[in-house]
Amino acid sequence: MEVEIRVEPGRQEPKLVILAGEESGELRQLAASLSKLALGPVPVIRGEEKLFLPQGVFLRFYADGKGVSAQTAEETYTVRLRLYELEERLDAARFVRISNGEIVNLDRVTAVDLSLSGTIRMTLDGAVYAYVSRRYMKKIKETLNLGRRRGP
Secondary structure (H helix, E strand, O other): OOOOOOOOOOOOOOOOOOOOOOOOHHHHHHHHHHHHOOOOOEEEEEOOEEEEEOHHHEEEEEEOOOOEEEEEOOOEEEEOOOHHHHHHHOOOOOEEEEEOOEEEEHHHEEEEEEOOOOOEEEEEOOOEEEEEOHHHHHHHHHHOOOOOOOOO
16 A cells, blocks of 8 residues: 655645545445544633643543533643534544543543442543443443453
């Protein structure tokens, strides 16, 4: 496979073009996977300042009663987007919704604690804890491959 990158000054978002001799199911699947990638930064607010931070710096996004907050290892920012809007913009391979009020960055999860009562507590960088709600339990177990193991 041949790969080429061209830089166009002023372009806001990357554009990918797949050139092939004929269309196939694999190419359609590749195009669908690539279109889901979210490479753009997240707009956040710190005081009067509007910043655009790369997605990888965020530990989590959560509803805090007066809006949505974005937490990094160092600081917490305000986000003017709703959680469902963020969920659409974020890289689906990296970010997962764990409750109605929280989205976490799987790359920043350092530990997962499964309790006997059936709850899941995720530890993120910097000793930040996030709890998976019952509604999202099955999805998270599948995402993290935490299903029951069957004997031989």
